[in-house]
Amino acid sequence: MVVAVLMAGGKGTRMNSPQEKPLVKVGERPLIEYVLQAVGDASLVEEVIVAVSPHTPQTGFYAENQGFKVLKTPGAGYVEDLSFILAQEELKDKVILTVTADLPLLTGQIIDQVIEQYFKSNQPAMSVMVPVEIFHEHGLQASLVLDNRVPSGLNILRGKNTEQDEEVLVLDKIELALNINSPEDIICLKKLWGNSRR
DSSP: OEEEEEEOOOOOGGGOOSSOGGGOEETTEEHHHHHHHHHHHOTTOOEEEEEEOTTOHHHHHHHHHTTOEEEEOOOSOHHHHHHHHHTOGGGTTOEEEEEETTOTTOOHHHHHHHHHHHHHSSSSEEEEEEEHHHHHHHTOOOSOOBTTEEEEEEEEEESSSSOOOEEEEEOOOHHHHOOOOSHHHHHHHHHHHHHHOO
16 A cells, blocks of 8 residues: 655755745646645555644645545654654555655656555665756756766555665656756756746
8 A cells, every 4th residue: 555645744945935836826726736736646555544733734624625534743843753653553564655845747647657666676665866957957956966977756565663674766857857846946846837837
């Protein structure tokens, strides 16, 4: 059983917005709504949990009003909150897909592709990376570069609070590269939408 956990507890300080980042409107919809739709469209995801923190109380209310289960984390940081999530008894031994709530181009098809690759792997965890060239090509700022690859915000782990050996899956997809961290990222997103659809 795959449980998708949306990581929606960050401060989002680079957005320079009084609004919580997951609720910032992009194209008339809150940012988190795009990711919730992608997860909902994924045929291999059986349950969805929205992880919020003291930094994102309105996001918690929003998710609950949309009928989603909400998990309140301490808000100490991404890694610390992830450890808190993995230690939950209800998630023990389950396959957990973590996805940041700021990937508006993500699709259910991509999520299913990642999950399929995970089940072909013999490692308990999988980290999804994007080649750094995609960032250069689209004028995006990569927050962290490891061996010419950038973490995408999509990972799969087992529900247990221990370090897990992981396989790295590299996908050459702008949908995994464009996470919204700043007003400049929204401008880039609108340009991409203008070139393709919506």
